[in-house]
Each structure stands twice: as structure tokens, then as C-alpha cells.
Amino acid sequence: MKKKSFYIFINGKKIKAKKGETILEVARKNNIEIPTLCYHPDLKEKASCRICVVEIKGKNRLVTSCSTEVQEGMEILTNSRRVKKARKINLELLFSQHKEECYDCVWQNNCQLLELAKKYKVTINRFKDRKTNYPVYQFGPAIIFDSSKCIDCRNCVEICEKQGVGFLEVKETKDHHLFKVVPRKDKVCVYCGQCLIHCPAGAFEGVGEFEEIEKPLNEKNKIVVVQFAPSIRTSIGEEFGMAYGEVVTGKIAAVLKKLGFDKVFDTSVGADFTTTEESKEIVERIKSNKNLPSLTSCCPAWVRYIEYYYPEFIHNLTTVRSPQVILGGLIKTYWAEKQKINPKNIVVVSIMPCIAKKYEITRPELKIKGMKPVDYVLTTRELARLIKRKKINFKKIKPEKLDNIFGNPSGAGVIYGASGGVMESAFRTTYEILTKKTLKRIDFKPMRGMKGIKKAEIKINGKVRKIAVVNGLGNAKKLLEEIKSNPKEKYTCIEVMACPGGCIGGGGQPIPTNKEIRKKRAQSLYTIDKKKHIRKAHKNPIVEKIYKEFLEKEKSLAHSILHTSYSKKTKEKIKKLK
Amino acid sequence: MKRENIITKLKKEKLTGRSGSSFPTWLKWQLVKKEKAEKKFIICNGSEGEPGTFKDGFILQNHPNEVIEGIKIALEFLDNSTAYIYLRKDYYKRFAYKLKKLTRNLAINIVKKQGGYLSGEETAICEAIEGKVALPRPKPPYPTQKGLWGYPTLVNNVETFYWVAKIAKNEYKNQKFFSISGDIKNPGVFQLPEKWTIKKVLQETKNIPNFDFFVQAGGGAAGEILLPNQLNRQIKGIATIIVFNRKKIDLFQLMKKWNNFFLRENCDKCTPCREGAFRIAEMLQKKKLDNKTLKDLFFVLDATSLCPLGKIMVNPFKSLIENLL
Numbered sequence: 001m002k003k004k005s006f007y008i009f010i011n012g013k014k015i016k017a018k019k020g021e022t023i024l025e026v027a028r029k030n031n032i033e034i035p036t037l038c039y040h041p042d043l044k045e046k047a048s049c050r051i052c053v054v055e056i057k058g059k060n061r062l063v064t065s066c067s068t069e070v071q072e073g074m075e076i077l078t079n080s081r082r083v084k085k086a087r088k089i090n091l092e093l094l095f096s097q098h099k100e101e102c103y104d105c106v107w108q109n110n111c112q113l114l115e116l117a118k119k120y121k122v123t124i125n126r127f128k129d130r131k132t133n134y135p136v137y138q139f140g141p142a143i144i145f146d147s148s149k150c151i152d153c154r155n156c157v158e159i160c161e162k163q164g165v166g167f168l169e170v171k172e173t174k175d176h177h178l179f180k181v182v183p184r185k186d187k188v189c190v191y192c193g194q195c196l197i198h199c200p201a202g203a204f205e206g207v208g209e210f211e212e213i214e215k216p217l218n219e220k221n222k223i224v225v226v227q228f229a230p231s232i233r234t235s236i237g238e239e240f241g242m243a244y245g246e247v248v249t250g251k252i253a254a255v256l257k258k259l260g261f262d263k264v265f266d267t268s269v270g271a272d273f274t275t276t277e278e279s280k281e282i283v284e285r286i287k288s289n290k291n292l293p294s295l296t297s298c299c300p301a302w303v304r305y306i307e308y309y310y311p312e313f314i315h316n317l318t319t320v321r322s323p324q325v326i327l328g329g330l331i332k333t334y335w336a337e338k339q340k341i342n343p344k345n346i347v348v349v350s351i352m353p354c355i356a357k358k359y360e361i362t363r364p365e366l367k368i369k370g371m372k373p374v375d376y377v378l379t380t381r382e383l384a385r386l387i388k389r390k391k392i393n394f395k396k397i398k399p400e401k402l403d404n405i406f407g408n409p410s411g412a413g414v415i416y417g418a419s420g421g422v423m424e425s426a427f428r429t430t431y432e433i434l435t436k437k438t439l440k441r442i443d444f445k446p447m448r449g450m451k452g453i454k455k456a457e458i459k460i461n462g463k464v465r466k467i468a469v470v471n472g473l474g475n476a477k478k479l480l481e482e483i484k485s486n487p488k489e490k491y492t493c494i495e496v497m498a499c500p501g502g503c504i505g506g507g508g509q510p511i512p513t514n515k516e517i518r519k520k521r522a523q524s525l526y527t528i529d530k531k532k533h534i535r536k537a538h539k540n541p542i543v544e545k546i547y548k549e550f551l552e553k554e555k556s557l558a559h560s561i562l563h564t565s566y567s568k569k570t571k572e573k574i575k576k577l578k
Numbered sequence: 579m580k581r582e583n584i585i586t587k588l589k590k591e592k593l594t595g596r597s598g599s600s601f602p603t604w605l606k607w608q609l610v611k612k613e614k615a616e617k618k619f620i621i622c623n624g625s626e627g628e629p630g631t632f633k634d635g636f637i638l639q640n641h642p643n644e645v646i647e648g649i650k651i652a653l654e655f656l657d658n659s660t661a662y663i664y665l666r667k668d669y670y671k672r673f674a675y676k677l678k679k680l681t682r683n684l685a686i687n688i689v690k691k692q693g694g695y696l697s698g699e700e701t702a703i704c705e706a707i708e709g710k711v712a713l714p715r716p717k718p719p720y721p722t723q724k725g726l727w728g729y730p731t732l733v734n735n736v737e738t739f740y741w742v743a744k745i746a747k748n749e750y751k752n753q754k755f756f757s758i759s760g761d762i763k764n765p766g767v768f769q770l771p772e773k774w775t776i777k778k779v780l781q782e783t784k785n786i787p788n789f790d791f792f793v794q795a796g797g798g799a800a801g802e803i804l805l806p807n808q809l810n811r812q813i814k815g816i817a818t819i820i821v822f823n824r825k826k827i828d829l830f831q832l833m834k835k836w837n838n839f840f841l842r843e844n845c846d847k848c849t850p851c852r853e854g855a856f857r858i859a860e861m862l863q864k865k866k867l868d869n870k871t872l873k874d875l876f877f878v879l880d881a882t883s884l885c886p887l888g889k890i891m892v893n894p895f896k897s898l899i900e901n902l903l
Contacts, residue, residue: 047716048847050882061889062881067716082881089878093853127857152852170846176856179846 006072011079023065023076024052034078035087035116037094037200038153039066041514042500043162049153049200050090051116055080062086088120096127098201099134099148104210105202106381106511109239112200113151136578137183139167141207141362142191142355143507144577149203150181156195156204157181163194163498164477165305183574188308192301192473192498193355193507206355206379206508213386216349216376217260223341226261227327227406228252228351230268231417231503232380234524235353238510238517239384240394245520247528250399252351253407255387257400264402267350268409270327271416271425274298275537276547277562278320279429282493286434291315293468293483293491296422298322300360301498301507303566305473310480311568319563321373323416324350324357325366327406328373329561334550335405343369349376351383353417353506356498368560379508405542411529412537418522419471419502420447420454423495427458427467428536434460442535448526450501450519453479465492472500584655584746585611591745596737596754597623598797598816603738609722610656613730620652620661621707621726621733624669625691625698629798629839631818633755634736636767638665638673641740646680648739651746652732653685661686662726663736664703695799695843699885700733701725713845714885758785760793760821776819777809790824792902799839800890802897815890829902833895834862840891850878851888858895867899 004019010032017026022045027034038049045067053062057075062083065076077083091113098113105111117124134148160168167187170179183189196204208215216224237246256264282294295316297303306313321329328350332343350357354377360366361374378386387394401407412428415421424444431439446456447467452475455468468491470476476496483489499505501518504525534540551558588604595601610618622645626634637645649661663677663686670690677688689707696702697712704726706712725731734742737755744750754772759765762785770779776795780786794801796815804811813819822832837859846852854875861867876896879888 045716046847047884048849050849050878050884053882060881064716064884069718086878086882089874090849090882092874093849093857093878096853096857127853130856152846152849154847176859177841177846178852178856 008070008072008074008076010076017070019070021070023054023063023068023070023074026070027065027078032078034065035112035119036066037112037116037151038155040155040198040200041516042198043155043158046154046158049094049151051087051094053083053086053090054078055083084120087116088122091116091120091122092124092126094151095122095124096129097131098151099129099131099146100124101146101149104205106196106205106209107202108385110511111202134180135576138207138575138577139183139189140191140359140572142359143189143193143196144205144207144209145183145195146203146205147181149201151201151203152179152181153200154181155198155200159194159198162474163190163192163472164309164474165190165192168195185574186571188304188569188572190301190304190308190473190498191356191359191507194499196355196507197505197509197511197513206382207358209379209382210385213378213382214389216347216378217386219347222345222347223262224260224347224349225263225265225331226256226349226351227265227267227270227324227331228256228383229324229353229417229503230271230409230414230421230525231353231506231509231521232351232383233414233528234417234521235504235509236380236384237394239381240387242395244517245524247524248394248399249528250401251394251397253402254397254400255392255394256351258392258397259386259390261349265327265331265406266402266409266413267323267327268413268416269406269540269542270323270325270330271298271413272410272537272540272543273326273330273546273562274320274323275412275422275425275429276543277326278318279426279433279538281318281320282426282430283433286492293494294318296493296495297566298416298422299356299497299503300354301356302473302476302496304356304359304569305476305498307566307569309477313480314566314568317566319565321366321562321564322360323413324352324377325360325373325564326562329368330546331406332371332373333368333557333561334546343371347376348374349378350374351380352377353380353503353509354499355379355507357508363564365564368557373561380506381508381510384510408540408542410537410540411532411535413540414528414532415525417503418448418525419450419497420444420469420495421502421525423447423467423469423493425537426493426495429538431460432536432538439536448522450515450522452500467491467493469495471497471502471505473498584651584742587745588742591750591752593738593741593745593750595735596741596817597735598628598800600815603734603742606722606734607652607655607732610730610732613723615730616658617729618656618659619726619729619731620649620656620659621700621703621721621731622649622661622663622736622739623698623700623703623733624663624665624736625703626666626669626736627695627698627843628800628816628818630759630794630801630820631757631797631816633757633767633817635669635672637736637740637755638669638677642673642677642680644740644743645736646677646684646686647743647746648741649686650684651742652734652739656732659685662707663688664691664707665689666691666698695839696845696885696887699887703733704731713847716884754817756783756817756819758783758819758821760819761787761791761823761826762821772817773812775810775812776804779819780809780821785821787821787823792822792824794820794822794894796893797890799836800893802893803901804897805901808901829898830862830865833898834859836894837862840887844887845885848882848884848888850875851883851891854879854888855891867903872899
């Protein structure tokens with residue numbers, strides 16, 4: 001049904017609007033700026049910060065543009081004297097509960113609060129900070145939550161709930177009956193980092209986000225090898241004012257070399273190994289009809305979610321390691337041997353779109369001959385910060401090639417960064433193993449896109465198989481519950497990524513992140529894939545070579561490089577840093 | 579009685595909502611009627627959370643049949659509708675049994691209030707009945723458009739339904755129920771002409787004190803402070819009068835009492851209400867009221883708070899400061 005359209009007036013200008021649109025939506029479409037803080041397109045409008053207020057002719061009170069729908073003939077003022085005054089005072093009140101720590105804040109370069117403070121001539125210290133003594137929490141080796149910066153918009157609580165976790169909640173305190181955001185003792189954080197992405201006040205940050213990013217560069221007398229995840233190449237440009245989704249693979253390689261890393265490898269090559277091994281495992285599981293549906297495990301937040309909240313599904317997780325871990329393992333074994341380097345002298349650094357990856361590398365099961373496959377994880381944001389600190393001009397740097405032997409992935413390895421990419425890659429490979437035919441139609445469109453749960457049926461060898469791709473843990477929870485309540489719903493394979501849109505929407509990515517931005521980051525990954533000559537993981541020459549030369553010969557070592565195990569997790573004590 | 583008739587009658591008698599908002603009852607009924615929906619809901623609000631107000635309890639105690647009659651008229655007026663009587667906890671305890679008996683064969687459910695003061699706000703009631711945390715929703719949409727489970731919903735006060743029944747029977751005499759309390763001889767609920775001034779109400783109920791006094795009119799938290807020479811007016815808001823002895827009362831204590839009420843009862847969602855109440859508390863603690871700051875806080879509370887609570891918070895402080903400090 002077509003929605004009724006009519007005219008409204010914003011600041012005296014006649015503007016066409018549709019029934020059901022909010023004032024904010026219409027204004028932004030027409031390039032009329034209305035400031036917002038608690039508003040985030042991923043979430044419900046809570047209309048709580050009261051910064052996006054506007055004046056409507058004939059109404060005494062101001063209304064929030066994020067939550068008020070337009071009406072025919074409405075006359076709106078977005079910048080009247082009363083509006084400006086209200087915004088200024090409300091901002092002063094918001095600052096009174098926000099401890100400023102601007103020098104190390106995830107919003108350092110694009111802080112909305114500071115920008116508004118300048119615009120509305122806000123006296124940021126008009127009131128004494130009331131939260132100075134509020135605690136700082138650390139969630140595992142991944143996230144720090146400084147509640148003294150929280151401006152009570154509750155976006156984090158909503159997104160955590162939406163993620164099916166519900167680790168954060170608001171609780172009333174004895175101090176003037178004020179509510180505050182606190183972690184729940186009966187739940188665990190899975191480190192997806194969506195709280196960070198959705199917090200307008202920088203109350204969340206990655207562990208080491210500011211203090212520890214230079215550590216890998218200070219590893220003396222070591223060969224420092226860096227790898228970067230598929231999704232970084234279409235997101236990091238944003239940190240330097242480039243367009244959303246701009247592909248900057250070569251620039252990343254150049255900048256990493258300039259920073260002093262000895263070798264620059266591509267985690268997408270690791271993904272090709274993951275795909276190849278995982279496909280073998282799926283084929284085995286299909287043949288033996290065991291542990292189906294097979295659940296992907298390259299997302300550490302999802303793995304942790306299963307281990308704590310749904311341990312009954314642990315045996316369904318594929319035992320194949322995630323791309324960064326496999327590649328780290330290969331670097332410290334195969335590559336080290338080829339290069340005649342003592343693996344103990346190799347340091348592997350991963351640039352990841354993800355905070356949970358910081359946790360993943362601490363998992364003890366991953367050790368190979370006592371060595372951690374990966375030593376450091378830096379997020380996209382952290383690498384960008386490092387580049388800025390070292391005053392390297394990212395925009396202008398000349399692209400360079402990645403290093404051999406792990407510098408050239410298949411197209412399948414690159415699309416890992418978007419929701420559906422793992423499934424599509426696995427399909428390209430599994431199909432060929434199972435049918436022994438060449439897959440002609442490589443694109444697997446039903447698996448692409450931002451929809452939370454994507455389902456498809458595919459026919460292989462005459463049998464129809466159900467598969468599903470999920471992004472966002474809340475959706476995963478829905479699907480798991482569906483499977484539990486209806487055992488007849490038999491899926492062969494399910495891909496899950498904890499973050500909305502997959503890794504391109506990860507907790508380590510540049511902020512802001514929202515649906516439109518995620519779409520652009522994802523689209524560009526598919527463009528890279530399309531241009532690749534080799535688009536199937538198992539056809540990547542380095543994959544073929546290493547399997548033949550090494551992995552198929554040293555079976556036991558191969559197993560420890562390619563596979564891992566999982567176990568039920570229990571509650572953990574939440575660390576209070578202050 | 580013909581269904582359309584009731585609108586004419588309500589319009590003629592100019593009945594307004596008795597929760598204090600004074601919204602024309604006929605208009606609200608018509609707004610819900612006009613909405614196209616497969617079903618509609620009716621909520622009789624018996625949450626009566628304003629301090630010093632106890633007239634709905636009085637009506638439920640003494641006139642439950644009229645209240646139910648009023649709801650029945652609404653049920654007949656709105657196609658395919660179901661009603662809820664939403665009662666604050668102690669009222670539920672006292673009246674639920676009787677009301678359930680009286681509504682046995684009707685599409686009327688009796689539900690217990692969840693939460694505090696704010697859960698008596700019309701959209702918060704919808705949240706509560708839907709089983710969610712009873713906090714106000716942003717408006718619009720108004721309950722008349724999208725209320726309970728997203729359907730058009732008529733929310734009226736207990737007293738309003740009482741008067742609807744009276745109007746239907748042509749027994750309405752333009753009266754309302756006054757809750758009167760404080761430092762007086764005859765506290766209680768009085769049914770008196772709605773046009774009466776506060777002075778007349780106090781005189782006729784033999785409650786004019788013989789000492790220096792002031793009143794809070796319109797609710798024990800939301801009401802404004804008036805001096806004896808300001809009583810030749812009708813009450814704004816809910817018909818509640820509290821009388822204070824000027825010599826006996828500590829004004830800062832009184833303000834602290836209000837402020838504690840707002841701190842306790844607000845939901846802490848919106849900036850002006852959460853931070854405003856906190857900064858007022860801070861000033862009261864120091865016994866130092868800063869006029870410029872207060873003016874600014876009152877401005878944002880009045881103009882930008884998410885629900886009416888922030889807006890009404892201004893009334894008592896502003897009028898007390900103007901009149902007594």
C-alpha cells in the first residue's frame with residue numbers, strides 16, 4: 001500500500017513528507033540537521049536524551065523529532081530560540097553525569113557530545129560530575145565499561161538484550177533513587193562489543209584500546225608478522241574520512257609495512273583453510289549423520305554464547321579453528337620451518353573487526369606445542385589510532401602488495417567478513433567435494449544481505465538440505481529455540497555471526513556503525529570476490545600446496561593447527577578496576 | 579439509550595477527565611470511536627497515585643455500581659471492546675473481590691497496578707497490562723490511536739466513569755469529588771460543584787483555618803502553592819487540597835519531601851527529569867537555591883520532559899519559591 005504523502009513546513013520551507021515518517025527522518029532526508037545522542041537507527045527510539053527536540057507551531061511543549069511522526073501541514077522549527085536553549089541546558093545536564101576523558105575515548109575524533117557543546121555554547125562543567133565515583137568494570141580480556149561516562153541513554157542495555165544476552169541491566173541505587181547501568185552477576189558477557197558500537201558517550205572501550213596498541217611494535221629481536229581480517233579492507237578507510245565501503249586492501253598492506261611489521265599476511269587466506277577443512281568436516285558429518293546441524297565457529301562471541309547459554313549445542317560446533325587462529329598456527333609451523341626461523345621468535349599480530357577476538361586468542365586449547373598461534377589482537381579502530389599516532393597519511397599512502405605466501409586469498413576468503421560469507425564459501429567447496437562436479441553458479445545470493453535469519457534449501461546429490469545464516473545473537477537465540485521446540489526442523493548447516501551484518505558490523509569496527517554503513521562495507525567485499533580469478537577456497541594454490549606438502553603428511557600436527565575443542569562455561573567474577 | 583447519544587450528552591454537560599488533565603471526555607470517546615480497528619480497549623484508571631488524593635478510593639468504596647455502569651456504556655459505545663479496571667495495590671486488595679463479583683458477566687477485567695506513581699500514567703498502564711515494565715511510552719501515538727497491544731484505547735479515570743453513568747441517567751449536577759486534608763478539622767472526600775473556588779470549598783466544608791496558612795492545590799506533589807489571598811480560583815488539575823500551617827511547617831523539609839517523591843517515582847529515563855530532580859536535591863541539601871539554575875531546570879522540565887511527571891515537578895517548587903521564599 002502506498003503511504004499517503006503531504007506537505008509539512010520545516011523552518012518555513014515547504015517539504016514533502018510521508019505519513020508514518022518521523023520529523024527526524026524527513027529532516028535528515030532534506031539535509032536539515034537535527035542533533036541526536038540516544039538515537040541509533042539499529043534501536044527503538046527511546047527519546048530519552050531530549051537533544052533532538054524541536055518546536056511545533058501551536059504546541060507549548062517541545063517534542064522529540066526522533067519519536068514524533070509528521071502530520072499534514074505541521075509547522076516545525078528545528079532551531080528556534082527555545083529549541084537552542086533547551087538543547088543547551090539538557091547538554092549541560094548530560095555533561096554533569098559524564099566524566100570527560102577525551103584523550104582516550106573511542107569517540108576521540110568524532111565525539112557528538114563535544115561537537116554539540118561547541119555548537120550550543122555549553123558550559124560543560126556547569127554542574128559537578130555526579131558520577132566521578134562510579135565503578136569501572138572489565139569484562140574478560142575484551143571490554144572495559146566505565147560507568148562514570150554513561151549518560152543513561154540505555155542503548156547498551158537494549159542492544160545487549162537484543163543480542164539475546166541481557167548481561168547489562170539498569171538498577172535502582174540508594175543514591176537519590178538514581179538508576180545505573182550494571183552488569184548482571186547471573187549472566188556472562190560474550191564480548192561481542194555491540195554495547196560499545198551503540199554507546200554515544202564512549203563508556204565502553206576495548207581492553208588496551210589506548211594503552212597497549214604500540215606493544216606489538218616494541219617486540220625487540222622478533223619477527224613480527226601481521227595479518228588482517230577480511231572485513232577491515234572495506235571499513236578502516238572511514239577512520240580517515242574515506243567513503244563508506246571503500247576498498248583499501250593495498251593501503252592497509254603499505255601502512256602496516258610502514259609501521260614496521262616484518263610481514264603482512266591476509267587472514268582471508270586463513271579463511272580459505274577454514275573453509276576447506278570445515279567442508280571436509282561437514283561432508284563427514286553428513287555421511288555419518290552425526291552432530292548435525294553443523295554450526296560455524298569462526299565467531300568467538302557466538303562460540304562463547306553456545307558454551308555458556310546453550311551448552312547442549314556444543315557438539316554441533318564445527319571443531320575447525322577460526323581463520324586468524326589457523327593462519328597464526330601455519331605461520332608458526334609451516335612458514336617458520338620454510339623460513340628457517342625459530343617459531344618462538346615469531347610474534348603474530350591480528351588486525352580484527354572484533355573485540356571477542358582478543359578473548360579468543362587467550363583460549364588455552366588453541367596452543368600448538370605450547371605456543372599461542374596469535375599473540376596480539378588489535379581492532380580496526382586500534383590500528384587506525386596507531387596510524388594516526390604515528391602520523392602516517394593513510395589516504396595518500398601508495399598501495400602495496402601483501403607478502404607471500406599468505407597474501408593472496410580466494411574470493412571466498414574475502415566474503416567471510418559479511419553475514420552469509422562463510423556459508424557461501426563452504427557451499428562452493430562442499431558442493432564440489434560431494435558432487436565431484438564443478439560449481440558453475442558461484443554466487444549464492446539467498447545467503448547475502450542484512451536480514452537477521454536467512455534460510456534456504458539446496459539440492460545436493462538429489463537430497464534437499466536446509467541451511468540457515470544468522471547475524472545478531474538475538475536471532476541466533478530465536479533459531480536455537482526454534483530447533484529445540486521443533487526437532488523435525490532439520491538443518492544441515494547454520495552460520496552464525498554475533499554482530500549485526502557479520503564482522504563488517506563487529507565490535508572492533510569504526511564508529512558510527514549502522515545498517516546503511518554495514519551494507520556498504522558488505523557490498524564492497526562481494527565486489528572484491530567478483531573480481532577474483534579464484535573464488536573457491538579449496539582452489540587457492542597455497543591451500544592446495546600446504547595440504548599436499550604438509551597437512552596431509554603430518555596428520556597429528558595438522559589436527560592441532562586446524563581443530564580445537566569447546567567446553568561448557570560457567571559464571572565468572574566480574575572484575576572491578578575502580 | 580442510543581449509542582451515539584452519549585457523545586451528545588457528554589458534550590452538552592462538558593464533562594472533562596477527572597484525572598486532573600481536564601481533557602474533554604466526549605472528544606476522547608469520539609477519537610477512539612473514529613479509529614478503525616478490529617478491536618478496542620477501555621481502561622478505567624484506579625491507580626490514584628497523587629499524594630493527598632483519595633477520592634477514587636472513596637468512589638470505589640461507595641459507588642462501584644455507577645463506575646461499572648459508566649464502563650458498560652463505553653463497552654456498548656465501542657465495537658468489539660474489552661475493559662480493564664486498573665487498581666492501585668491497596669485498592670485491589672480492598673475492592674477487587676467486590677468488583678469481580680459485580681462484573682462477572684461483563685467484558686471487564688480487574689488488574690492490579692504494577693510499580694509506583696508513573697505506572698498510573700495512561701501509556702504506562704498499557705505497558706503494565708501487556709506484562710511489561712510499567713513505564714510511560716513516548717507520545718504520540720496517544721492511547722486513543724495506539725494503546726493497549728497497539729489498539730485504540732479509551733483511558734478514563736474512575737471518577738470520570740462514575741459521572742458518565744450519572745450523565746446517562748440525567749443525574750449530573752456539574753459536581754466533582756474533592757479530597758481535602760492537612761492541618762484542618764474536617765478532612766475527607768466531598769462532592770461539591772466543580773465551579774466552586776478553593777476558598778468556597780474550604781468555607782463550605784468548614785475547613786478555613788484560623789491561623790496563618792497556605793494550601794497546596796491540585797495534588798500533594800504536583801499541586802501549586804497558594805496563599806490565602808490567592809484562593810478565589812478553581813483548582814488547576816486534580817481536585818485535591820492540602821492545608822498547611824505556615825508557622826509549623828519547615829519549607830525546606832516540605833520541598834525535600836516533594837523532591838524525594840519525584841526522585842523515587844521518576845523513571846530516570848529522560849535527561850531533564852533525572853538530572854533536574856537530582857540537582858534540585860543537591861540545592862535543597864545545601865539549603866541554597868540558585869535562581870538562575872532553577873529557572874533553567876524548570877524550563878527544560880516544563881518544555882522537554884518525556885512524560886508529564888517532569889512537567890508537573892515545576893508547579894510546587896515554582897509557586898512555593900514565588901509565594902513563600
